[in-house]
Every structure is written in C-alpha cells, then in structure tokens.
Amino acid sequence: MHREREARKRSLVLVGNGMAGARLLEELLERGASDLFEITVFGDEPYGNYNRIMLSHVLAGEDGEESIYLNELGWYAENGIELRSGVRVVDVDLPAQEVVDAHGGRTPYDVVVIATGSSPHFPPMDGLRREDGSLLPGVSGFRSLDETRAMLEEARSGQHQRAVVIGGGLLGLEAAKGLQNHGLDVTVIHSPAHLMNQQLDAEAGAVLRRSIEDCGISVVTGARTTGVSACTEKGRVSGVTLKDGRTFPADVVVVTAGIRPNTDVGVRAGLVVERGIVVDDQMRCVDQPVGSGGEVFALGECAQHRGETYGLVAPLWEQATVLADVLTGADPDAAYHGSKTSTKLKVAGVDVAAIGQSGPEHPEDEHVVFSDVRRGLYQSVVVRDGRLVGATLLGDTRKSAALQQVFDRGLPLPEQRVELLFDLGATAEGSVEDLADDAQVCNCNGVTKGDICGAVAGGCSSVKSVMDATRAGKGCGSCKEVVSSLVEHAVAAGGGALTEDPSVHWYVPGVPLRKDELVAAIREQHLTSVSAVFAALAPGGAEDAKSKMGLTSLLRTLWPTEFVDERDARFINDRVHANIQRDGTFSVVPQMKGGVTTPDQLRRIADVADKYGVGMLKVTGGQRIDMLGVKKEDLPKVWADLDMPSGYAYGKSMRTVKTCVGTDYCRFGLGDSTALGIALEERFQGIETPAKLKLGVVGCPRNCAEAYVKDVGVVAIGGGKWEVYVGGAAGASVRKADLLATVDSPEAVIALTGRFIQFYRTWGNWLERTYDFVPRLSIERVRLVLVEDSDGMCAQLDTEIDAACAAYRDPWKERDAPDAPGRFSAPALPLLPLPVVPSRRMGAPGGTPREELPVEIVMPNEEAVMSGAMAGAQQ
Amino acid sequence: MTATTTAAAGVRVAALADIPPGEGRAYVVEGAAGPTQVAVFHHRDGRVSAVDAVCPHSGGPLADGQIDSCVVVCPLHLNTWDLRTGASTSGQAPVRVHGVVVIDTPDAPDGPQVHVTPAP
Numbered sequence: 002m003h004r005e006r007e008a009r010k011r012s013l014v015l016v017g018n019g020m021a022g023a024r025l026l027e028e029l030l031e032r033g034a035s036d037l038f039e040i041t042v043f044g045d046e047p048y049g050n051y052n053r054i055m056l057s058h059v060l061a062g063e064d065g066e067e068s069i070y071l072n073e074l075g076w077y078a079e080n081g082i083e084l085r086s087g088v089r090v091v092d093v094d095l096p097a098q099e100v101v102d103a104h105g106g107r108t109p110y111d112v113v114v115i116a117t118g119s120s121p122h123f124p125p126m127d128g129l130r131r132e133d134g135s136l137l138p139g140v141s142g143f144r145s146l147d148e149t150r151a152m153l154e155e156a157r158s159g160q161h162q163r164a165v166v167i168g169g170g171l172l173g174l175e176a177a178k179g180l181q182n183h184g185l186d187v188t189v190i191h192s193p194a195h196l197m198n199q200q201l202d203a204e205a206g207a208v209l210r211r212s213i214e215d216c217g218i219s220v221v222t223g224a225r226t227t228g229v230s231a232c233t234e235k236g237r238v239s240g241v242t243l244k245d246g247r248t249f250p251a252d253v254v255v256v257t258a259g260i261r262p263n264t265d266v267g268v269r270a271g272l273v274v275e276r277g278i279v280v281d282d283q284m285r286c287v288d289q290p291v292g293s294g295g296e297v298f299a300l301g302e303c304a305q306h307r308g309e310t311y312g313l314v315a316p317l318w319e320q321a322t323v324l325a326d327v328l329t330g331a332d333p334d335a336a337y338h339g340s341k342t343s344t345k346l347k348v349a350g351v352d353v354a355a356i357g358q359s360g361p362e363h364p365e366d367e368h369v370v371f372s373d374v375r376r377g378l379y380q381s382v383v384v385r386d387g388r389l390v391g392a393t394l395l396g397d398t399r400k401s402a403a404l405q406q407v408f409d410r411g412l413p414l415p416e417q418r419v420e421l422l423f424d425l426g427a428t429a430e431g432s433v434e435d436l437a438d439d440a441q442v443c444n445c446n447g448v449t450k451g452d453i454c455g456a457v458a459g460g461c462s463s464v465k466s467v468m469d470a471t472r473a474g475k476g477c478g479s480c481k482e483v484v485s486s487l488v489e490h491a492v493a494a495g496g497g498a499l500t501e502d503p504s505v506h507w508y509v510p511g512v513p514l515r516k517d518e519l520v521a522a523i524r525e526q527h528l529t530s531v532s533a534v535f536a537a538l539a540p541g542g543a544e545d546a547k548s549k550m551g552l553t554s555l556l557r558t559l560w561p562t563e564f565v566d567e568r569d570a571r572f573i574n575d576r577v578h579a580n581i582q583r584d585g586t587f588s589v590v591p592q593m594k595g596g597v598t599t600p601d602q603l604r605r606i607a608d609v610a611d612k613y614g615v616g617m618l619k620v621t622g623g624q625r626i627d628m629l630g631v632k633k634e635d636l637p638k639v640w641a642d643l644d645m646p647s648g649y650a651y652g653k654s655m656r657t658v659k660t661c662v663g664t665d666y667c668r669f670g671l672g673d674s675t676a677l678g679i680a681l682e683e684r685f686q687g688i689e690t691p692a693k694l695k696l697g698v699v700g701c702p703r704n705c706a707e708a709y710v711k712d713v714g715v716v717a718i719g720g721g722k723w724e725v726y727v728g729g730a731a732g733a734s735v736r737k738a739d740l741l742a743t744v745d746s747p748e749a750v751i752a753l754t755g756r757f758i759q760f761y762r763t764w765g766n767w768l769e770r771t772y773d774f775v776p777r778l779s780i781e782r783v784r785l786v787l788v789e790d791s792d793g794m795c796a797q798l799d800t801e802i803d804a805a806c807a808a809y810r811d812p813w814k815e816r817d818a819p820d821a822p823g824r825f826s827a828p829a830l831p832l833l834p835l836p837v838v839p840s841r842r843m844g845a846p847g848g849t850p851r852e853e854l855p856v857e858i859v860m861p862n863e864e865a866v867m868s869g870a871m872a873g874a875q876q
Numbered sequence: 877m878t879a880t881t882t883a884a885a886g887v888r889v890a891a892l893a894d895i896p897p898g899e900g901r902a903y904v905v906e907g908a909a910g911p912t913q914v915a916v917f918h919h920r921d922g923r924v925s926a927v928d929a930v931c932p933h934s935g936g937p938l939a940d941g942q943i944d945s946c947v948v949v950c951p952l953h954l955n956t957w958d959l960r961t962g963a964s965t966s967g968q969a970p971v972r973v974h975g976v977v978v979i980d981t982p983d984a985p986d987g988p989q990v991h992v993t994p995a996p
Contacts, residue, residue, distance in 0.1 A: 568898070
C-alpha cells in the first residue's frame with residue numbers, strides 16, 4: 002500500500018534555493034506536497050536557504066549570520082526533500098525532461114520550477130575585471146552571503162579607510178550604512194539625479210539625501226562611474242573615476258547598480274525570455290516547445306509576469322502561494338494577477354515607505370506634498386479620479402499602514418486630501434481647541450475637555466498635576482497625548498507657562514529619585530524594607546501610599562532573599578494573592594502551565610466552584626480558568642481544596658505563558674511549543690516585574706497563541722530554531738513585538754528570556770510595560786546588550802534571574818499560616834444586609850433569577866454579616 | 877451582639893493588635909444613626925484613623941486600601957481621601973470621618989483596644 006503510493010509520486014525539481022524557492026517549498030509542504038511529489042532542490046550556494054533581505058543587518062553588525070537562516074540543511078532531510086546545495090544547474094533539457102547540472106548530472110522531472118533569482122548588475126567600467134574575467138579584488142556586489150562575509154571581513158580588518166558604493170538605491174544605501182558602522186569613510190555615487198529614484202520622486206530623494214548626509218555619508222548624484230583604478234602593488238582597487246573626470250580614492254568598492262534576472266537556464270532551455278522568463282498567471286512558462294513533456298514553471302525575480310519583473314519579496318510570496326495551489330491541486334484555478342508594489346523599510350536608519358507611484362503622471366493627478374527637509378520629513382500622496390494611486394512617506398511612516406489599506410482597497414478619500422497624511426481630528430495638536438467643552442477626552446475615567454480646562458483654571462500648570470486632579474489619562478493611557486496638548490493650550494490661553502512636574506521622572510511619586518538613582522541609593526544604604534526607604538530617602542521621611550507598591554516590587558527585585566516584607570506596602574491583591582473585583586470579592590486563577598490542564602484539575606475546579614458558590618467561571622485570555630466572586634474569607638479554603646499553585650493573575654509579575662498545540666497533535670507544528678511554554682512558566686512563575694508580563698510560545702509562524710503580541714513571544718521556525726520576540730502588546734495599545742534573536746534550542750530560549758526579564762526588572766520604570774520599555778531603549782540597543790553583551794552585563798543578569806527564580810514560593814501556601822490576624826477573615830463589603838436583588842446563576846448572563854432556583858442560595862456577604870462581621874464588636 | 881455607643885469612648889471594635897501596622901479593617905458599628913460600616917486604619921506611627929468603609933465613587937472597600945499618614949487609596953480605582961478631613965484629593969465626594977481612640981485597658985489580655993464613635 003505504502004509502496005504503491007510511493008510509486009505514484011511525481012518528481013518535482015526546483016532550480017534555485019533562494020527566498021522564492023524556499024517559500025515555494027514551505028507552501029508546498031503546507032499543502033501536503035510530500036505525498037504527491039519526490040522533491041529535489043538545486044541550490045547554487047552551499048547553504049540552506051537564508052533571508053537575503055537580512056544581509057544588510059549582517060553587514061551592519063546588527064545580526065549574526067546564524068540569525069538569517071530560514072531553513073538549514075537539516076530541515077530538508079526532515080521534510081524528505083533532497084537538497085543538492087552548491088550545485089549549479091546549467092540547462093533544462095525539455096525533450097528529455099531532465100535537469101542538467103554543472104557536474105554533468107541529469108535529473109529527470111515531471112515538474113520543474115525555475116527560481117534562479119537575479120544577480121547584481123555591473124555596469125561597464127574600465128578596469129572592473131581582471132584578465133581572467135574575475136572582479137578586481139576589493140570590488141564586490143552585495144547580493145549573497147559570501148559577498149556579505151567578504152565585505153564584513155574587509156570592513157573589520159582595520160586596513161581600509163575609504164569605501165565607494167556605486168548605486169544609491171535601497172541596497173546601496175544599506176551597504177553604505179553597514180560599511181560606515183564599521184568605521185569606514187563612505188561615499189555613495191549614484192548615476193540618476195536623486196537617491197532611490199525607483200521609489201522616490203526628486204523632492205523626496207533630496208530629503209533622503211539630506212538625512213543620509215546627516216549621518217556622515219557623502220553622496221554624489223547624477224554621476225556615472227566609468228572606471229575603476231587599481232593599486233598595482235597590492236593588486237586591489239584604489240579608486241574610481243567618474244565620467245566627468247572626478248576621481249574618488251577607495252579601498253573597498255561595492256557595486257549596487259541594480260539587479261538582472263538570472264535567465265541563462267531559461268535561454269538554454271529554449272523558453273521564452275524577455276527581461277525575465279515569461280510566465281502566465283499560473284507561473285507556467287509560456288509557449289513551451291512542442292513535444293516537450295512535463296511542466297515547466299518559473300518563479301520569483303527570474304520570472305516576468307505581464308511585462309513586470311519584481312525585485313521585492315512580497316510579490317514572490319504571492320507567486321509562491323499561487324504556484325503551490327496549482328501544483329498540489331489545492332486550488333487548480335489559482336491565478337496570480339501581479340502585485341501592486343510597495344515598500345516599507347528602514348534604509349540607513351531612515352524610515353521609508355513607498356506605495357504605488359511616486360509622483361503625478363497625468364495632468365489631472367492631484368499631488369499633495371508635505372516636506373520638512375530640516376527634520377528629514379517628506380510625505381506625499383498621489384490621487385487620481387478620487388482614488389489613491391501612490392504615497393511616499395519618509396522619516397515618519399506611521400501612516401503607511403492606513404495608506405496601504407486605502408491604496409489596496411480603493412477606499413474613498415477624505416475631501417481634505419491632506420487628512421490622508423495628518424490626523425486633523427481630536428488627536429492632533431492645534432485642533433484640540435476646537436473640541437467642545439463636553440467632549441469626553443479620557444474614556445476610561447470619563448474626563449471631558451471642560452474638566453481639564455477647569456483643572457488648569459484651578460491652578461494646575463503641569464500635565465501631571467492636571468492628570469492627578471482629573472484622573473484623565475490614568476486609565477489605559479491612550480489619551481495622554483490629547484490631554485497633554487489640551488493642558489498646553491489651556492495654560493497658554495490663560496497666559497501662563499506650562500511647567501513640567503519633575504516627579505514625572507521619578508520611579509515613584511513619594512521619593513524624588515529616578516530609578517537608577519533610587520537603585521543606587523538603596524544598594525548603597527542597604528535599605529531592605531519599604532519603610533526604611535521612606536525614612537532614608539523621602540522628603541521628611543514621610544511615607545507615601547501610592548509609592549508603596551512600586552517600592553515593594555523594586556526591593557524584591559534588588560534583594561531576592563534579604564527583602565523585609567511589610568504587608569501594608571503591598572496592594573490588596575498581593576496581600577491576599579487574588580484579584581479584587583468591583584464588589585470587593587476576589588477572583589482566583591490557579592496555575593495552568595502553558596494552558597494545559599487535566600480532568601482531575603477540572604474536576605477540582607468544578608467541585609470548588611460548586612462548594613463556594615463561585616459567581617462566574619471564565620476562561621481567561623491567558624488560557625487559564627478564572628473563578629470570580631470568591632469571598633475573601635473563603636480564599637484559604639478554596640486554595641486548599643484546589644491544591645493547585647497560584648497563577649499570579651493579580652500581580653505586577655509574570656502571569657502566564659500562552660501556547661499553541663505544538664507538535665504532538667498539530668500537523669503544522671515546527672517546534673514543541675507546549676513543552677517550552679510549560680518550561681518557561683515553571684521557570685519564571687511569580688517573578689515580579691515593573692508591570693505585568695505575558696508570554697506566548699507558538700509552534701509555527703501561524704501564531705495561534707498570539708506570540709507576536711506578547712511581552713515575550715517565542716516562535717518555532719523549524720530546523721530546531723526559535724525566534725524570541727520582545728515588547729509586543731495587545732491591550733489598550735497594540736504593537737507587534739520586535740525580534741530580539743533567533744536561537745537554536747529551547748534551553749537557549751529560556752536563557753535569553755530570563756536575561757531579558759531581568760534586564761526589564763532592572764531598568765524598566767514602575768508600571769512601564771515592555772511595549773514602552775523596548776521602544777524607549779530601541780530594540781537595537783536591547784539586542785546589543787542582551788545578545789552581543791556589549792555592556793558586559795549578561796553574566797550578572799543571568800545570575801540575578803537565577804537567584805530570583807530560586808526564591809519562588811507558592812503564595813497560596815500561606816493558607817495554613819496567614820501573616821496577620823484578620824488577613825482573610827475580614828469580610829467583603831457590604832457588611833450590612835442589603836435588599837435582595839435577583840442573582841445570576843453561575844454567572845450566565847440572563848440566567849435564572851434567584852427566586853426561581855430550586856435550592857436556596859445564600860447571597861455572598863449574608864453569611865458573613867450573620868457570623869463574622871460583628872465578631873469584632875462587643876456587648 | 878449589637879454594639880452600642882457609650883458616651884465617653886464609643887464602641888470597642890477590635891484590639892489594636894488585630895489590625896497590622898499600616899493596614900485597615902472594616903467593622904459595623906452601631907451608632908446614634910443606626911449601624912454604620914467603618915474602616916479603621918492603624919498607622920505605622922501608632923495612630924488610628926476611621927472613615928466610612930465604602931468609597932462613594934463606586935462602593936470600593938476602603939479598608940483594603942493602602943494608606944500613609946495622610947490618605948487612603950481605594951483599591952478599585954485608586955481614588956484618594958484625606959483621613960483627617962474626609963475630603964477627596966482626587967475629585968470624588970467626601971467620606972465621613974468617624975471618631976476613633978485607642979484605650980489602653982490594663983486588664984485586657986490582648987492589649988490596647990480600638991473604640992469608634994460613628995459620626996452622626
């Protein structure tokens with residue numbers, strides 16, 4: 002049976018193992034292609050496939066080589082794919098249905114896909130090549146890992162001072178920045194009149210030029226390089242000559258003057274080749290010579306579809322998806338219709354987004370431009386017939402996602418076109434004065450513009466004092482910007498001057514020190530309790546209620562074993578290890594590592610819920626079960642009956658690790674995310690952090706457990722590799738996390754996660770979530786410190802987090818010996834009997850009213866009032 | 877079981893030792909105007925304060941809040957009230973301040989006792 006199926010498999014040969022090829026393989030495997038095809042892949046380069054886009058990061062020294070691999074050699078074997086790496090294909094013999102390689106080997110095929118990509122274009126220049134046709138030493142393209150390695154080696158050798166980059170497109174600017182990072186003096190020579198002329202119009206190009214020059218790179222435009230000179234002694238490049246006679250000395254020359262599709266194989270095979278190998282909407286090579294069997298497809302940069310060749314990655318992915326649908330029969334009618342190209346990238350440190358056309362092409366086109374050269378800002382939109390046909394954003398690309406959506410879907414445009422670039426609504430500075438007095442600004446705390454102006458009229462002159470007085474901006478915080486500009490306007494309108502409350506920089510309001518100053522003082526004076534900190538560091542030694550919680554957290558971090566615990570310095574949640582609810586009852590969330598539970602646990606939870614009249618059972622966003630409406634006095638009994646550890650759903654601490662199904666059952670899983678999630682939760686359970694910390698681990702980039710929007714998110718990418726992301730958010734703010742590093746093992750994930758958590762514990766401000774912390778420091782800086790160990794602090798961070806983890810005690814064990822009298826006996830409010838209102842059975846909204854229930858249910862608090870509340874009173 | 881007011885010292889609600897330093901506890905105290913819910917706080921410097929147990933903003937249990945020598949912070953929405961005047965320092969309606977004293981009774985086995993006189 003098995004043998005028969007094997008026998009029926011067709012042979013698929015993929016020529017080219019670059020990004021298009023790799024993507025095709027992944028798309029094929031996802032569609033079950035291993036059951037249909039015996040797959041053989043030829044790769045010119047002797048590696049697994051890697052992310053070519055990331056080469057500029059490798060050159061810049063921001064990423065190691067290891068972090069750019071998509072699939073390493075082992076991945077091919079694991080998926081039953083035969084990889085012939087380092088073997089170049091020279092021809093496809095259509096009549097024989099065989100692929101011919103440079104070693105003379107012939108590989109028969111039923112289906113062949115040509116994905117040979119493209120090569121750097123070297124414009125004709127005197128002296129560029131030696132007699133044997135090879136490039137003059139010191140001159141290279143910037144396209145492959147080998148070229149990048151060679152450039153890095155030269156840049157780091159310390160023997161070269163000057164570099165010339167020929168070509169000021171995207172790649173050239175990235176090469177220039179990368180070389181400059183290594184201390185070289187870099188000049189970019191660009192033949193067209195402005196930089197990045199493929200994506201930008203002249204004005205935007207000029208703004209970009211200024212930004213590039215501001216970071217110390219020289220730029221020459223409108224200048225064609227016609228010659229390369231060599232130093233005969235060293236036998237390597239010494240400079241370049243321009244058409245106008247100017248010369249520039251250079252020890253290193255990088256040529257980034259565009260790319261050319263690699264069509265040799267197609268030409269030899271007799272396929273139709275124009276600029277690229279011509280394909281139809283199913284990526285099938287057109288007009289295949291009569292008599293040839295098998296099917297021939299082309300994909301990626303070497304392919305020409307409807308007259309277009311593409312040099313960006315997004316179109317390749319769309320093509321790979323279509324081709325995989327066609328080849329596997331998942332969707333035999335799938336068709337590729339071409340891509341609207343758009344780019345969003347950071348080039349040499351400058352954010353650039355280019356969507357559609359860069360400028361007006363028809364006389365009726367509307368062109369709205371905002372340009373601020375000094376600040377490196379350029380934004381423009383091109384509108385035709387009421388539809389957005391192009392947008393360019395430079396220096397500030399925050400609007401790119403919205404514009405992309407308008408562009409892709411042809412959405413109607415605002416009458417004021419400039420609103421496409423700027424929010425002219427409530428959030429923009431300058432327009433807040435137009436808000437009505439009763440316009441609600443802070444939706445969390447119901448604060449209106451009038452309230453804010455009233456606070457200013459009442460004497461508040463700083464944003465902080467207004468926020469304190471009105472509570473505006475103290476909920477989710479998303480309105481802070483509007484509040485700030487309102488205060489600014491109101492203060493100015495009153496003829497006053499805006500003051501900055503220095504306390505905005507303090508770690509807690511009651512101790513006038515920044516976090517670093519506070520940490521230094523605490524260490525120096527060996528302050529191990531909150532009251533000792535107040536006595537030593539607060540003005541007049543005065544304690545401050547709002548500072549206690551932050552200080553408790555900090556002291557626990559600084560003194561894992563020596564900390565002197567004062568319960569009054571803890572928030573109620575941390576005193577009773579449960580989350581206080583609006584009615585004064587508590588929610589109880591038992592630990593459920595990685596979201597994995599057992600029938601026994603579920604039975605116990607169900608029994609406890611029945612026994613203690615739990616008001617609502619709710620599955621949380623963190624994959625645990627929340628038991629809501631537990632009376633404070635029942636907490637110890639509930640924990641004892643559950644006999645499960647605390648899930649820390651109440652603290653400013655590591656909460657939970659959300660996971661997907663992983664590899665045991667999921668047919669797509671690339672890594673055992675469930676096991677890793679459990680290991681992470683076990684390791685970091687209860688660790689206090691400046692604000693709550695939520696983790697996620699997913700077994701593949703489908704991201705079922707939403708790891709990309711977690712404080713720390715871990716993604717299996719196959720081949721035993723894991724990506725570690727930090728700083729994600731999916732609450733009041735939504736932010737995709739930044740990739741910190743790609744590592745090789747679950748152990749490495751745990752180590753790096755611990756290092757990041759301790760770094761955050763040490764440097765994060767009180768209540769500062771990682772999604773503010775990471776951007777504040779910049780992911781590049783975080784990466785340098787934690788991955789490259791640029792500051793030599795990794796060993797210490799590792800030791801500290803070890804100590805913190807070792808100090809873990811399950812707080813619910815306190816059930817047997819509470820720290821203080823009345824810790825759990827004090828009942829929730831109201832202490833007095835209230836008129837009975839209909840109660841919801843087990844929290845089901847619209848559930849059966851109390852009087853219709855078959856059994857009498859004692860209202861929460863009634864019992865307490867009867868027995869406990871009066872216990873303290875005598876007579 | 878019902879506590880009644882004595883003219884001089886109010887109603888005994890607890891031994892001071894039953895309220896940990898820096899924390900609060902809630903009691904029902906029978907006063908002239910009927911039963912009243914009172915939050916009693918034991919400051920770290922040994923003083924005691926008593927205010928309404930229920931926050932006027934949304935019914936939060938003030939006895940579970942954090943305090944310093946001046947204010948209590950409601951655990952639900954972090955509104956604050958001055959424990960001496962009852963005025964809110966975060967723009968909410970005031971709470972009532974109740975009379976409270978610590979009486980050191982030599983014969984009481986559990987030490988000094990807290991007595992509350994509810995505000996009228």
